[in-house]
Every structure is written in C-alpha cells, then in structure tokens.
Amino acid sequence: MSQPDPPTPARRGRPRKAGGGGDTSESILDAAEDLFSKHGFYGVTIREVAREAGVDTALVHYYFTAKKGLFDAVFLRRAAIWNNERVDAINRYAQAAGDQMTLEGLFEAFLQPPFQWSLKGGPGWKHYAALVAQTNANPAFGGETMARYFDPAIRRLIELIKQIMPHARDVDLYWAYHNLSGALTLTLGETGRLDRLSNGLCRSGDLETAGAYMVRFAAAGFRAVCAEPDAG
Amino acid sequence: MSQPDPPTPARRGRPRKAGGGGDTSESILDAAEDLFSKHGFYGVTIREVAREAGVDTALVHYYFTAKKGLFDAVFLRRAAIWNNERVDAINRYAQAAGDQMTLEGLFEAFLQPPFQWSLKGGPGWKHYAALVAQTNANPAFGGETMARYFDPAIRRLIELIKQIMPHARDVDLYWAYHNLSGALTLTLGETGRLDRLSNGLCRSGDLETAGAYMVRFAAAGFRAVCAEPDAG
DNA sequence: GTCTATAAGATGATAGAC
DNA sequence: GTCTATCATCTTATAGAC
Numbered sequence: 001m002s003q004p005d006p007p008t009p010a011r012r013g014r015p016r017k018a019g020g021g022g023d024t025s026e027s028i029l030d031a032a033e034d035l036f037s038k039h040g041f042y043g044v045t046i047r048e049v050a051r052e053a054g055v056d057t058a059l060v061h062y063y064f065t066a067k068k069g070l071f072d073a074v075f076l077r078r079a080a081i082w083n084n085e086r087v088d089a090i091n092r093y094a095q096a097a098g099d100q101m102t103l104e105g106l107f108e109a110f111l112q113p114p115f116q117w118s119l120k121g122g123p124g125w126k127h128y129a130a131l132v133a134q135t136n137a138n139p140a141f142g143g144e145t146m147a148r149y150f151d152p153a154i155r156r157l158i159e160l161i162k163q164i165m166p167h168a169r170d171v172d173l174y175w176a177y178h179n180l181s182g183a184l185t186l187t188l189g190e191t192g193r194l195d196r197l198s199n200g201l202c203r204s205g206d207l208e209t210a211g212a213y214m215v216r217f218a219a220a221g222f223r224a225v226c227a228e229p230d231a232g
Numbered sequence: 233m234s235q236p237d238p239p240t241p242a243r244r245g246r247p248r249k250a251g252g253g254g255d256t257s258e259s260i261l262d263a264a265e266d267l268f269s270k271h272g273f274y275g276v277t278i279r280e281v282a283r284e285a286g287v288d289t290a291l292v293h294y295y296f297t298a299k300k301g302l303f304d305a306v307f308l309r310r311a312a313i314w315n316n317e318r319v320d321a322i323n324r325y326a327q328a329a330g331d332q333m334t335l336e337g338l339f340e341a342f343l344q345p346p347f348q349w350s351l352k353g354g355p356g357w358k359h360y361a362a363l364v365a366q367t368n369a370n371p372a373f374g375g376e377t378m379a380r381y382f383d384p385a386i387r388r389l390i391e392l393i394k395q396i397m398p399h400a401r402d403v404d405l406y407w408a409y410h411n412l413s414g415a416l417t418l419t420l421g422e423t424g425r426l427d428r429l430s431n432g433l434c435r436s437g438d439l440e441t442a443g444a445y446m447v448r449f450a451a452a453g454f455r456a457v458c459a460e461p462d463a464g
Numbered sequence: 465g466t467c468t469a470t471a472a473g474a475t476g477a478t479a480g481a482c
Numbered sequence: 483g484t485c486t487a488t489c490a491t492c493t494t495a496t497a498g499a500c
Contacts, residue, residue, distance in 0.1 A: 178419070
C-alpha cells in the first residue's frame with residue numbers, strides 16, 4: 001500500500017539568528033502551528049510564538065502584519081497539499097479499483113493522507129491535523145479557507161460514493177458524511193480522552209488503529225443510512 | 233415517546249439590578265455559558281461576561297474568585313443533570329425493552345436528553361451542549377469534570393450494549409463509541425459547516441434529523457466493528 | 465531583515481466605600 | 483451584595499535605528 005510522501009518533515013531544533021536563507025517566516029509558522037493547535041487563536045500570544053520560534057516579536061508583524069494574518073497563513077500553508085493529496089488518493093483508488101470499488105477502500109484512501117502524515121510527516125503535520133480538527137469543530141476562524149479548500153475534496157468523495165451506491169440520496173450522503181467528519185475530527189485532535197475513558201485499553205494517539213476502526217464503522221454507517229427505502 | 237423535562241428554561245431578559253433573590257450569580261453563569269460556548273475560555277473576557285450579565289465586573293470575582301473558577305462553575309452547573317438524565321434514559325429503555333433491546337433504541341434513549349434540551353430547554357441548554365462538545369474535542373479545561381461526570385454514563389451505555397452484543401470485545405466497543413462521540417460532538421456544536429458544504433440541503437441546527445441519522449449510522453457502525461471475527 | 469523602544473489600550477484581579 | 487477606583491501586568495502593534 002503506497003503511502004503519501006511525508007512532505008518536508010518540520011525542522012526540530014530551530015537556529016536562533018539562522019545564518020542561511022530567509023526561513024525565518026517558516027520558523028514562525030511552525031511555532032504558531034504548534035501553539036494554535038494546542039490553545040486556539042485566543043490562547044496564544046504573539047510573544048509566545050516569537051519566543052518559541054526564537055525570533056523577535058516585531059518580525060512576526062513584519063511577515064504577517066497581524067495576529068489574524070498569522071493564523072490564516074498557518075491554516076493556508078498546508079491546506080492545498082492536504083486536500084490535493086486526498087483528492088488524488090481517492091481518484092487513484094477509483095481508477096485502480098474500477099467497478100470493484102468498495103466504501104472501505106474509498107474511505108481508506110481518503111483517510112490515509114492525514115493519518116499517515118500525522119504519524120510520519122513530522123510534528124508540523126501532527127499539529128496541523130489537530131488545528132484542522134479544531135477548526136472543523138469551531139470554524140470561527142478559518143471558515144472561509146475551510147470552505148474553499150476542504151469542501152471540494154469532500155464533494156469529490158461523495159461523487160465517488162455515488163458510483164458505489166447509485167441509489168443514494170444527496171441528503172443521506174451529506175448527513176452520513178457529517179458522522180464520519182465528526183469521528184475524524186475528534187480523532188485527529190488526539191485529546192487523550194478515550195485513553196482515560198477506556199482505562200488505557202485504547203490510546204487516542206494510535207492512529208493506525210483509529211483509522212482501521214473508522215473505515216469499518218463509517219462504511220457500515222453509510223450503507224445503513226443510504227439504504228433503499230423499504231417499499232419504493 | 234416521553235421527552236425529558238426541559239429543566240428551568242433559562243431566563244431571557246435579564247433584569248439589571250434584579251430586585252428579588254440572589255440570582256445574580258445565575259445571570260453571570262448564563263452569560264458566561266453563552267460566551268464560553270462560542271469563543272472558548274481565552275476568547276472571553278470577564279468584562280464581557282459582566283456586561284452581558286448586566287452586573288459589575290467585581291461581582292464576577294466576588295462569586296467565582298477567578299476566571300477559571302467561573303468556567304468550572306459553568307461546566308459543573310449542568311453536568312450532573314445532563315448525565316443523570318442520560319443514565320436514567322437508557323436504564324428506563326433497558327427496563328422497558330427487556331430482551332427486545334436494540335442498538336437503535338438504546339442510542340435513541342442515550343441521545344434524546346441532550347438533543348431535546350438543546351432544542352427545547354431554552355438557550356442555556358443549547359449553549360451548554362455546545363460547550364460540552366467543545367470541551368470533549370479539547371479537554372484542556374474541564375478534563376477532570378469531564379471524566380468524573382461524563383464517563384460513568386458512557387460506561388453504563390457500554391454495559392448495556394454488551395447485553396445486546398455479548399460477544400463484543402471491550403476494545404472494539406470503546407473505539408466504536410469514539411466514532412459516535414465524535415459525531416455527537418460535532419453535531420452539538422452546530423457549526424453550520426454542513427449547511428454550506430451541502431449547499432443548504434442539510435441544516436446543522438436541525439437536531440431532530442441529525443439525531444435520527446446518528447442513531448442509524450452508529451448502530452450499523454457498532455455492529456460492523458464488533459462483529460464476530462471470521463474464523464474464531 | 466532584524467532589533468530596540470515604546471505607544472496605546474485591554475486584562476485579571478483587588479481594596480475599600482457604601 | 484454591590485459599586486467605584488485602581489493596580490500591575492500583559493496585549494497587539496508600530497516607529498525608527500542599524
């Protein structure tokens with residue numbers, strides 16, 4: 001099973017006064033991504049971002065003008081990659097599977113990029129996944145970006161589901177997706193609540209397992225919800 | 233189908249300098265509940281809470297000492313009612329259904345209290361539902377309260393599921409619940425994202441519909457995930 | 465591009481009068 | 483219980499030297 005390339009695993013140690021190129025703004029984005037994903041927009045100060053990035057406060061304003069601009073930049077940086085890869089993954093699967101497509105296969109393809117990156121793409125991708133989850137659950141910030149970048153990938157997913165279940169109604173599909181979306185959101189947040197609830201039986205950081213369950217759970221859910229009505 | 237009593241629909245117009253009893257602290261809680269549910273802990277200032285409640289800033293400190301204390305009080309106020317009612321609802325259902333229990337019936341009972349209150353319990357309960365959703369997705373605040381009050385109800389739910397599916401393994405049940413929990417969380421947030429994604433075909437405020445889909449989706453998901461393994 | 469210095473205002477919290 | 487007044491701190495943001 002081909003895994004998506006882990007794109008540019010984020011740098012760990014950050015050089016103060018980095019000698020080389022102009023990657024200062026990247027350091028700032030990395031730090032902001034980390035902090036925003038953990039504490040939300042209001043829970044983070046520009047000073048904290050600057051300190052974490054090892055740069056001066058004024059530089060944050062120099063590159064991103066305002067705090068809101070910084071947040072938008074963080075959210076935008078990986079949005080296209082994230083969603084293009086999801087679209088490519090399900091398209092590749094559709095092409096390869098032909099009329100043997102299954103919901104399970106489709107969902108696996110759809111979920112693999114975020115899960116694999118969150119696992120192996122470096123800390124940046126993990127933080128970004130948590131940020132996406134948070135933004136999906138409360139689109140106060142990033143609502144516009146969310147719609148522009150994320151919706152098309154979801155619509156393409158629904159198109160392909162319709163090839164598998166031609167009888168399914170759009171309403172049913174959207175409500176079904178809503179259930180999947182919630183599960184995905186909660187999972188990418190990796191809150192640790194499941195660990196405690198299950199007395200350590202499940203670990204919310206175990207994304208491989210989480211993904212496998214989610215695929216089976218959602219596939220069955222979609223089938224139940226989109227089933228042909230009793231009579232006709 | 234008996235609906236849970238909508239307990240104390242929160243007062244709408246708030247009397248400045250309320251003549252009567254000492255319900256100042258309730259006004260403060262109502263205002264804080266509203267604001268915290270929309271903007272999170274850091275996104276709300278004590279001044280905003282005081283203004284919304286029509287009281288002085290100092291009174292917030294008088295009653296709740298600190299901002300964190302205010303948040304905890306908000307989260308605690310309805311936690312016991314919320315969860316006791318969920319436990320009662322599924323116990324009543326189990327009693328009534330006997331060995332005719334179904335996953336669908338059980339989930340419907342489990343979901344009804346929050347959904348009905350969010351719909352008909354007054355604005356306070358709707359705000360509280362959104363706050364619970366937010367806290368479940370990011371337990372930075374309320375993690376302890378979450379565990380103490382919410383976990384027992386979930387454990388009871390899982391016990392009853394085991395009566396329906398005696399073969400099911402605990403790991404499978406917890407991971408399955410995690411999927412349901414995510415869907416529930418996203419739904420109670422009523423973010424409006426589904427409205428836009430579906431071009432208005434679905435409204436995230438339509439909790440009746442959301443609940444009906446969730447029951448069918450989750451029941452099928454649990455069955456798929458907890459199915460007896462192929463061989464043995 | 466990067467830093468120092470600082471403006472201009474908001475924030476959580478408290479002391480004390482009534 | 484409620485309000486006025488205020489503190490000490492932290493906030494975003496900018497102007498300007500290097």
